[in-house]
Amino acid sequence: MMHDVIGIGLGPFNLGLAALLEPVEDVDAVFLEARDDVAWHPGMLLPDSRLQTPFMSDLVTMADPTSRHSFLAFLKETGRLYPFYIRESFYPLRREFDAYLRWVANRLDGIRLSTRVTSVTFDEGSRGWVVAATTPQGEQRYAARSLVVGTGTTPYVPTGCAGLPADAHNSTYLRRRESLLDRRRVVVVGSGQSAAEVVRDLLTVDDGRDREVVWVTRSARFFPLELTKLTLELTSPDYIDHVHGLPQSRRDALVGSQAPLYKGISADLVDEIYELLYARGIDGRPRVRMLTGTEVVDSSTGADGVHRMTLRHNETGEERVLEADGVVLGTGYRHEVPAFLAPVADRIRWDERGRFDVKRDYRVDVDGPPIWVQNAELHTHGFAAPDLGMAAHRNSWIIRGLTGREVYPIETRIAHQEFGLPEIPALDAVEEVSA
Numbered sequence: 001m002m003h004d005v006i007g008i009g010l011g012p013f014n015l016g017l018a019a020l021l022e023p024v025e026d027v028d029a030v031f032l033e034a035r036d037d038v039a040w041h042p043g044m045l046l047p048d049s050r051l052q053t054p055f056m057s058d059l060v061t062m063a064d065p066t067s068r069h070s071f072l073a074f075l076k077e078t079g080r081l082y083p084f085y086i087r088e089s090f091y092p093l094r095r096e097f098d099a100y101l102r103w104v105a106n107r108l109d110g111i112r113l114s115t116r117v118t119s120v121t122f123d124e125g126s127r128g129w130v131v132a133a134t135t136p137q138g139e140q141r142y143a144a145r146s147l148v149v150g151t152g153t154t155p156y157v158p159t160g161c162a163g164l165p166a167d168a169h170n171s172t173y174l175r176r177r178e179s180l181l182d183r184r185r186v187v188v189v190g191s192g193q194s195a196a197e198v199v200r201d202l203l204t205v206d207d208g209r210d211r212e213v214v215w216v217t218r219s220a221r222f223f224p225l226e227l228t229k230l231t232l233e234l235t236s237p238d239y240i241d242h243v244h245g246l247p248q249s250r251r252d253a254l255v256g257s258q259a260p261l262y263k264g265i266s267a268d269l270v271d272e273i274y275e276l277l278y279a280r281g282i283d284g285r286p287r288v289r290m291l292t293g294t295e296v297v298d299s300s301t302g303a304d305g306v307h308r309m310t311l312r313h314n315e316t317g318e319e320r321v322l323e324a325d326g327v328v329l330g331t332g333y334r335h336e337v338p339a340f341l342a343p344v345a346d347r348i349r350w351d352e353r354g355r356f357d358v359k360r361d362y363r364v365d366v367d368g369p370p371i372w373v374q375n376a377e378l379h380t381h382g383f384a385a386p387d388l389g390m391a392a393h394r395n396s397w398i399i400r401g402l403t404g405r406e407v408y409p410i411e412t413r414i415a416h417q418e419f420g421l422p423e424i425p426a427l428d429a430v431e432e433v434s435a
Contacts, residue, residue, distance in 0.1 A: 005402055006131055006144040007031040008117050008338075010038055012388060013374035014150035015101060016059035017395045018108050019069040020408065027402055030142060032133055034116035038105040040098045043171040049197050051097055052225060052266055054090035057389035058097075059104055063396045063408040069107065074100045115140065120147065121343045128369060129344075148398060149341070150374035153333035153386075161189065161329055163299035164307055170194045170330045181205055183326030184212065187309065189296055191217035193225070195330025196265040196273060203276040203288065212287040214322065218295040218314060225264035233415040234261065235384045237393060241412075242419035243382035244360050248351060255378060262383045263332070335376050347371075355379055361397050372398045 005021075007014040010033035021029050056062060058071035067073070071092065075081040078099075084092075092100075105111055112135075119132045123143070131142045155169040167176065170190075180186050180202070188198050195215070202213050233239070243251055280286035291311070297319070298310040309322045337356070341348065348371065349357035349364050356364045358377040365371040374394065378385040396408040 001143065002126060002128055003030050003142065003144040004028045005030075005146045005148060006129065006142055007148045007150060008120075008131070008340075009033065009149065009151035009374075010035075010105065010111065010113075011150060011152045011374075012040060012059060012101060013391050013394070014148060015105060016391050017148060017150070017374075017398060018111065019059045019067065019104055020063055020392070020395050020399060021402075022069070022108060024399065024403065024407055027399075030110045030112060030144075032112050032115040032117055032131065032142070034114070036114045038102050038113075040101050041094070041171065042098070043174050044194055044197065045095045045098055045174065046197055046201055047095070049094040050089075050091040050266070051094060051388070052091070052193060053388045055084075055092050056090075057387075057391070058100065060392060062389060063392035069104045071097075071100055074103050078103070117338075117340045119340050119343055122347060129371075146370040146372070146402060148372045148374060149338065149376070151338050152375065153335050155329075156332050156334040157329060158296065158331055160296040160310070161299050161331065163301060164309075164327055164329065165301060168327050168329045170198055170328050173198055173328060176328075177201075180326045180328070181207065181209065181211070183324070184210075185214060185324040186211060186326035186328065187214045187216060187307070187322065187324040188328045188330060189216050190330030190332065191215075191219045191222050191265070191292075192263045192330055192332060193265050193269070194332075195328070196222075196269050198328050198330060200269060200273050200276065203273065203280070210287065212289070214289045214291065214324065216291045216294050216296065216311065216322075218293065219259075220293050220314075222270065222290075222292065223260040223264040224267045224270050226261050227267070230417060231261065233417055234382075235387050235390055236415045237411050238413050238415045239419050240381050240384055240390075241360070244380060245420075248379070251382070252379060255383060258383050262387065335378070351379075361401055362394055363401070370401060372401065 004027045007017060007029065010031050014031055015038065018029065018031050021027050055071045060067035060069050061071065072081065075084050115133045115135050117131055117133045121130045123130050126143065128143050128145050129147050131144070133140050133142065155171045157169060186202060188195050199213060199215050243254065246254070277286050277288060293314045294311050295314060296309050297312045299307065301307050305325060307324050307327050310319055311322050312319045347366050349366055351357045356373055356376050358364055358373060358380040362372045362377065363370055364373055375386050384390040393410070396410045399407050400410065
């Protein structure tokens with residue numbers, strides 16, 4: 001059977017595409033997911049952790065506010081709409097958002113769980129893609145006229161941390177939490193939201209155990225997430241157009257300078273951590289060290305289970321060895337090109353650094369049939385790529401490409417400010433302001 005589109009991966013972005021495609025009757029879509037359930041960062045679903053984007057950044061609302069798959073529809077069906085209203089916060093709990101994703105997935109046809117894609121090939125006869133996958137029932141093959149690759153990102157471990165255990169990344173934190181609470185010294189590396197949530201969690205537990213927490217970041221300070229309104233306008237189609245039109249070298253430099261715009265810590269979490277430190281200080285100096293401008297340049301783990309990390313201060317050049325019996329790497333995630341695309345690498349556009357060369361419409365194929373990508377275009381479209389709030393916008397582009405029509409209206413300009421330097425009329429062309 002030849003499908004119109006196969007989506008590979010079922011994180012929030014492809015799940016949102018599946019939800020938006022449901023009422024589009026002339027598109028036959030199937031979505032393949034390697035895991036046996038839909039889950040969103042399960043290793044970090046701490047009880048009080050909240051999204052950094054408002055509830056309107058759900059799977060569908062920014063494309064179709066009337067969709068039956070909205071977060072508000074989920075709250076209504078589960079009897080939580082009034083409590084959410086009374087709470088008076090736009091920011092859902094992460095656990096709540098995770099439950100919402102599963103709720104949507106369970107309402108959709110065309111989703112195939114426990115289906116791990118192993119290769120993608122191109123069939124000249126049908127001019128379509130052939131996707132091979134392993135399932136509990138054995139190998140399956142699927143065919144489609146187009147693909148949407150949404151396999152997400154993988155935990156990133158800096159070179160200096162390579163000597164630490166393979167499960168040190170914060171993506172496994174909940175599984176290791178009880179063990180970490182029993183350690184004498186726990187080192188948290190990184191200064192993004194996840195690292196801060198781990199630090200907050202370690203400081204919150206009052207179990208009488210006298211553990212020390214060391215928070216290390218190579219950043220010059222603990223940057224808060226920039227959420228002022230004019231900065232939020234950078235998560236807009238206008239700004240994506242601007243970034244995509246820049247030379248690649250300039251785009252790389254720009255994205256590299258914008259980490260506080262999408263990797264910072266929520267201001268309320270910064271304040272909460274400070275309050276915890278302040279409260280601990282009443283009974284004496286808190287057993288917490290916070291090291292900024294400090295990078296882990298080497299590491300090892302001995303047979304005794306002790307982690308030894310060589311720290312270098314970026315400004316003084318000093319080096320010290322830090323020993324710990326617990327470590328959490330809040331060092332983020334990186335996109336990797338899926339190995340299953342290797343057989344069709346010659347049919348994909350690449351830049352000089354071996355990354356997807358993503359067109360403005362999110363396609364990466366050389367000359368068709370189409371391959372779209374989800375959250376693999378940070379280097380071409382800017383920091384809006386991983387933003388939940390722009391996912392429905394990207395999916396609206398993909399659906400227009402699939403159908404040849406604008407099923408969901410696509411905004412082109414929403415910002416008050418202008419990016420780049422537009423033509424500015426001469427003064428005598430400006431209408432006089434009446435008194």
